[in-house]
Amino acid sequence: MSRHYSEDDLILYYYEERPRSGDIQAHLDGCEQCAAAYRELSATLRMIETPQAPERGDQYGREVWQRIRHRLPEQDVPWWSAWFRADRLAMAGAFAVLLLAAFVTGLWWSSGRQTAPVQPVATNGTSASGQAAKDDAARQRILLMTVADHLDRSDRVLTEIMNTQAGGDISAEQGWAEDLVSASRLYRQDATDAGEHSVALVLDDLERSLLEIVHSPSMATAANLDQLRRRIDAASLLFKVRVLGDELRHREQQDTTRPRALSAHIS
């Protein structure tokens, strides 16, 4: 093999993260330049020893408990469990009885009077349009959850960029943004298809800013960072991303099945 290994390759090799590490070992055996680079890298990394945490006794867990026991919040309830609460079940039962009574009354009324033609009824008890509506609702819920997670991750990248100091290396944020851009495109398309135009608009803004981050120099100057931040600020992007993320989670928890316009202040 003629090419030399990069520092990144050697770092992965040091941490045993490289597939086919036999290849690189063979190269290091025959290439003094790479072998020297690897020796330097590993010698430096071996200098960084795991810091010893201050000792905590057997009672430590108990002490932590004493400090937090009065601060425990309400537990978050999964969206689906809300439907299995006793009061909801009782209400659903009462509603089912009323529905049945109405159905039986309707049958009795129509058979007694025979004044109107009877509409055909699906034999399997569930109409095709009803099933399609359920499928749509499930798809909608998945989309809401996925986009909300995507917005959380994007929030982190944008926050990192907003807090980066001039002259800093932003290649990690760029790698992260690159991962998010392709996902953002897919979600934007899904949102458009689902009629979630406000969501699609925010994702469009987000995608532009992420692309700008990806295409900025890795060693960002003050001017580069200023430009990125101005774009994020101008679109109120962080605000929109956070509000939309919260809104989608709220909607997902409410098990909303019908697309709903976002608050006017987002779009």
Next chain:
Amino acid sequence: MDATEVSAVLARARQGDSEAFRTLVERHGRRAFQLAFRMTGNEQDAEDVVQESFIRAYRQLGRFEARAHFSTWLHRIVANCSVDLIRSRRARNDYTSTDALEPAEQPEAEAPDPERLAASAQIQRNVASAMSALSPLERAAFTLRHYEGRSIAEIGKTLGLGTSATKHSVFRAVKKLRAALEPLRGES
């Protein structure tokens, strides 16, 4: 406590039984502190992270999947709480990790010579200083990789990053630490 008992405790805790949650705190507190200390490099911050992590864990217990390990789930929460704490301190420009400046105590039997001890202390200082200069994500990714021995895939899952971003965070951290330690290589 065997697996059945752990499951029973978790099930009770998920139903809001605070005594059951107390068992979990007592069982996992020390491990959580060790991780929080390595992530933040500061004893008081580590204490804050431990408390915040357990409070967050209690709130989110409903989302915990019973088939997963509680310790793995808690590990993820501690790591993210640490990132959040460092990030918030950074935003206020008051973050420094100072405890790592102290070299680990040596057993008396080894009694290193003063010169070697001084060099080791200098290395620790440079490491602490360079770690403080890393971004919160770089620091977290490096800590999980170098100190905790987690794989890139595990780190990505823990921090909610893609593989590429996780690798880049580790690369950048290593490069910055190398730059900080390079002058000392001959002395070590």
